[in-house]
Amino acid sequence: MSAKILEKQQLSENVFKLVLDAPKIAKKRKAGQFVVLRIHEEGERIPLTIADADPAKGTLTIIFQVVGKSTAHLSGLEAGDSLLDLVGPMGQPTHVEKIGTVVCVGGGVGVAPVYPITQAMKNAGNHVISIIGARCKDLIIMEEEMKAVSDEIIVTTDDGSYGYHGFVSQALEEKYLMTGDKKIDMVVAIGPVPMMRALCDVTKKYNVPTVVSLNSIMVDATGMCGACRVTVGGKTRFVCVDGPEFDGHQVDFKELIDRQRIYLDQEKQCYDHYCTCRQQGKGA
Numbered sequence: 001m002s003a004k005i006l007e008k009q010q011l012s013e014n015v016f017k018l019v020l021d022a023p024k025i026a027k028k029r030k031a032g033q034f035v036v037l038r039i040h041e042e043g044e045r046i047p048l049t050i051a052d053a054d055p056a057k058g059t060l061t062i063i064f065q066v067v068g069k070s071t072a073h074l075s076g077l078e079a080g081d082s083l084l085d086l087v088g089p090m091g092q093p094t095h096v097e098k099i100g101t102v103v104c105v106g107g108g109v110g111v112a113p114v115y116p117i118t119q120a121m122k123n124a125g126n127h128v129i130s131i132i133g134a135r136c137k138d139l140i141i142m143e144e145e146m147k148a149v150s151d152e153i154i155v156t157t158d159d160g161s162y163g164y165h166g167f168v169s170q171a172l173e174e175k176y177l178m179t180g181d182k183k184i185d186m187v188v189a190i191g192p193v194p195m196m197r198a199l200c201d202v203t204k205k206y207n208v209p210t211v212v213s214l215n216s217i218m219v220d221a222t223g224m225c226g227a228c229r230v231t232v233g234g235k236t237r238f239v240c241v242d243g244p245e246f247d248g249h250q251v252d253f254k255e256l257i258d259r260q261r262i263y264l265d266q267e268k269q270c271y272d273h274y275c276t277c278r279q280q281g282k283g284a
Helices: 023-028 069-075 108-123 143-148 168-177 193-205 253-260 264-279
Strands: 003-012 015-021 034-038 046-054 059-065 085-090 101-107 127-134 152-157 186-190 210-213 229-232 235-238 245-247
Touching (some): 003 059, 023 059, 023 085, 034 059, 101 168, 108 127, 108 143, 127 143, 127 168, 152 168, 168 193, 229 245
Parallel strands (some): 101 127, 186 210
Antiparallel strands (some): 015 059, 229 235
8 A cells, every 4th residue: 555754854864754544554663663665657666664653543653774775765755745556564573561670672773673672661550761872962862762661871982982981782781781789571672773783792791682673674564575585493484474582592683684785786886867867967
């Protein structure tokens, strides 16, 4: 179905927020699920995790980073424009229950998909600690929203321009795991693959169950094409139907990173061509 853009906001460099008119999806979605959209008839299918939804208003919020031609095109749309296709909710929702103390970690634009999970964990009665980070202060997003659904929050920056100077994995270990002052029952992490791998290396040392949400290359998002396959616990899994969340200690991150890089050259060529056409005022 098509979906009209109701609101558009730029959150940081190359990160945008769109509020869409999608009452059916807003009513059914659960934390951790995603949608797939197409901008136009010849556009590729873009999977994006749902950042928020308002069933009463019938709205869906997506937050994305410009990383290639399709997301650059998406960032150029404005309120009043419409997407050709919007399909969802897709994927398995986050398993939410009261388990004790849960740490929700978001890196970069990963803060957006970790937000509804944080909210759901808090509503289930857990003590929620949030750790969000980015390369620098200007790239931190949704700090106030995360504060509102957390009992504790730590903000980190790689360059030390704001909050804790270091990575989210370092903050988790130094502030909580090394001290042993507070028992951490679960960690949920979403962000760049290297960040999730580093964090899982830390939590594995302390035997803390860790769930990660994977963003592998996806085509049909129905489990038929196999493009999003990952190895978890030595077995092949499909992110679109079996995930996107998996036991982080069982994920083959090296394989995932290698597969994410398969089309880097082609993606760069397509993006550069699109940017050149835009500058020249031509269609892409």
